[in-house]
Amino acid sequence: MKSAAVVNFAPEKGSVEIREVPRPQIGEEDVLLQVSHVGVCGSDLHQWTADHSWPVNYPVVLGHEFGGHIVELGNQVRGWREGDRVVSETAAIINADSPLSKQGLYNLDPDRKGFGYGVNGAMTQFVRVPARCLHTVPQSLPFEHACLTEPCSVAYNAVIMNSHIRPGDRVIVLGPGTIGMLCAAMAVLCGAEVALVGLESDRERLKTALQYNCHSIIGDASEWAQEKDGLGVDCVIDAAGVSQTLKIALQLVRPNGQITKVGWGPQPLNFSLDPLVQKNIRLQGSFSHNWPIWEKVLSLMDSGRLDVQPIIGGIWRVEDWQTAFDAMHSGEVIKSILQPN
Numbered sequence: 001m002k003s004a005a006v007v008n009f010a011p012e013k014g015s016v017e018i019r020e021v022p023r024p025q026i027g028e029e030d031v032l033l034q035v036s037h038v039g040v041c042g043s044d045l046h047q048w049t050a051d052h053s054w055p056v057n058y059p060v061v062l063g064h065e066f067g068g069h070i071v072e073l074g075n076q077v078r079g080w081r082e083g084d085r086v087v088s089e090t091a092a093i094i095n096a097d098s099p100l101s102k103q104g105l106y107n108l109d110p111d112r113k114g115f116g117y118g119v120n121g122a123m124t125q126f127v128r129v130p131a132r133c134l135h136t137v138p139q140s141l142p143f144e145h146a147c148l149t150e151p152c153s154v155a156y157n158a159v160i161m162n163s164h165i166r167p168g169d170r171v172i173v174l175g176p177g178t179i180g181m182l183c184a185a186m187a188v189l190c191g192a193e194v195a196l197v198g199l200e201s202d203r204e205r206l207k208t209a210l211q212y213n214c215h216s217i218i219g220d221a222s223e224w225a226q227e228k229d230g231l232g233v234d235c236v237i238d239a240a241g242v243s244q245t246l247k248i249a250l251q252l253v254r255p256n257g258q259i260t261k262v263g264w265g266p267q268p269l270n271f272s273l274d275p276l277v278q279k280n281i282r283l284q285g286s287f288s289h290n291w292p293i294w295e296k297v298l299s300l301m302d303s304g305r306l307d308v309q310p311i312i313g314g315i316w317r318v319e320d321w322q323t324a325f326d327a328m329h330s331g332e333v334i335k336s337i338l339q340p341n
């Protein structure tokens with residue numbers, strides 16, 4: 001039995017197409033998930049347009065933001081049953097013996113390989129998942145929301161774990177994509193006053209910021225950054241997909257403030273980092289997420305304190321992946337979702 005999958009088959013730009021793939025064989029510690037919904041990530045787009053900076057195991061089924069029902073369990077799997085509603089973390093392969101894994105930071109293990117680039121992902125009917133990656137989806141949480149636990153966990157790690165935001169702080173988020181929007185929502189949950197910054201071409205997407213009680217700014221955010229005491233904002237979250245925005249972050253942040261960089265950008269920087277020293281800034285990278293973060297995010301979504309509905313721009317069939325990818329790539333929607341079954 002074969003089913004349609006969105007496959008990234010080569011490193012050249014545009015090397016994504018629908019292919020028929022067999023139902024995966026599972027190992028003793030795996031489950032087989034029947035995918036309900038799968039989010040399209042900026043990184044899926046980066047692999048499609050070939051401007052990614054991570055190694056890809058071609059050919060690979062795309063998709064790492066997903067949830068579904070368990071339809072098959074390996075012999076060694078305990079604590080799960082057929083029919084369970086679950087979402088899966090992204091670290092499909094880890095070295096359990098590495099010091100980082102033993103610390104619970106398996107997401108930072110250099111041997112980690114994720115769905116959608118290292119192993120086959122979820123833009124198809126069935127996906128093989130190690131049972132350690134699973135989290136229960138609360139009954140009241142629909143899969144079209146639950147499948148976005150992953151990007152919410154990226155935002156939780158960046159804003160809650162890797163930044164130090166206190167009620168009353170002023171925070172600027174650069175880049176109104178999914179991660180930027182969710183980082184802004186997280187900073188609001190921390191009690192900060194938040195502005196989301198984008199370009200003229202982001203005008204439509206920036207309207208969504210209002211639904212998360214954030215200000216939206218097109219272009220130069222200096223005025224908003226300085227308006228309180230002329231010194232800048234407490235924290236800048238850089239969620240733009242280009243490296244040059246770090247320069248803007250260094251201008252907007254106040255002395256002794258913090259910049260958290262969660263957006264990727266393979267281009268080299270071409271400016272001085274001296275302002276980082278002069279202003280005594282903490283520059284923090286943030287990558288991925290781990291088990292406790294996923295549980296917190298599911299709680300936030302289940303209780304309604306974090307609502308992902310405003311960022312969802314549409315749900316498409318797997319066969320219509322290109323329409324879904326294009327809609328996100330053009331900035332027409334913030335998040336596209338595919339429904340394989």
Ligand SMILES: [Zn+2]
Pocket residue numbers: 041042043064065150151
């Ligand atoms: Zn993602």
